[in-house]
Amino acid sequence: MSAVERHSGHAALMDGVYRRQRHIYDLTRKYYLLGRDRMIDGLDVPPNGTVLELGCGTGRNIILATRRYPEARFFGLDISSEMLETASAAITGEDLQHKVRLAQGDATAFDAGKLFARENFDRVFISYSLSMIPGWEKAVAASLAALKPGGSLHIVDFGGQERLPRWFRSVLRAWLAKFHVSPRDSMREVLESESERTGSTLRFETLYRGYAVLAVLRKPN
Numbered sequence: 001m002s003a004v005e006r007h008s009g010h011a012a013l014m015d016g017v018y019r020r021q022r023h024i025y026d027l028t029r030k031y032y033l034l035g036r037d038r039m040i041d042g043l044d045v046p047p048n049g050t051v052l053e054l055g056c057g058t059g060r061n062i063i064l065a066t067r068r069y070p071e072a073r074f075f076g077l078d079i080s081s082e083m084l085e086t087a088s089a090a091i092t093g094e095d096l097q098h099k100v101r102l103a104q105g106d107a108t109a110f111d112a113g114k115l116f117a118r119e120n121f122d123r124v125f126i127s128y129s130l131s132m133i134p135g136w137e138k139a140v141a142a143s144l145a146a147l148k149p150g151g152s153l154h155i156v157d158f159g160g161q162e163r164l165p166r167w168f169r170s171v172l173r174a175w176l177a178k179f180h181v182s183p184r185d186s187m188r189e190v191l192e193s194e195s196e197r198t199g200s201t202l203r204f205e206t207l208y209r210g211y212a213v214l215a216v217l218r219k220p221n
């Protein structure tokens with residue numbers, strides 16, 4: 001299968017998952033996509049900075065981040081045109097279209113110059129999307145490549161649930177699998193190796209007894 005076929009197959013899968021879900025997404029996900037607001041608080045965007053979200057979904061995070069960092073400019077990429085339709089309507093509804101730009105693309109291989117007319121960003125963040133991206137390690141590498149020197153990559157996602165009851169872990173994983181979500185058990189090792197490869201520092205935290213992980217990789221200046 002070629003890269004183009006893989007991309008359009010996954011785009012169609014995500015459109016299928018979210019065609020109806022997108023209408024109730026923000027309402028339902030607030031109860032279980034934990035740690036997203038903490039990640040936004042930690043972005044610490046520099047004045048007039050630029051921020052890219054990979055897998056931006058309904059635009060929920062970007063909209064909250066525009067309130068927290070009113071001088072920054074935001075960019076959102078998602079593979080699902082269904083999700084982008086919801087994001088675009090929400091951003092226009094909030095009158096934020098002058099500071100947010102959206103584009104359709106694959107987080108594992110995107111050309112920021114072509115999509116957003118800029119090569120790099122002060123911050124990149126990925127919220128509960130690595131667990132849905134086949135070849136997610138490439139999205140981590142692509143994010144680091146898209147950062148300015150001194151910039152940081154912020155990740156929040158499902159953790160290994162290692163300090164939660166076993167039954168909870170099995171039920172959660174079976175339920176997530178129905179939505180094509182797989183917690184990335186090798187996340188810590190992959191981020192450690194990416195931090196070594198790029199000379200970045202890594203801060204890795206587990207939240208809520210391992211339910212979620214929050215990581216920040218900072219590139220050298």
Ligand SMILES: C[S@@+](CC[C@H](N)C(=O)[O-])C[C@H]1O[C@@H](n2cnc3c(N)ncnc32)[C@H](O)[C@@H]1O
Nearest residue numbers: 014055056057078079080083106107127129133
């Ligand atoms: C669980 S949602 C998270 C949305 C948002 N980041 C949030 O925190 O609410 C995952 C998103 O990742 C997108 N996605 C999945 N695979 C992708 C890929 N390869 N490239 C870009 N986006 C992708 C999906 O379309 C979906 O919008």
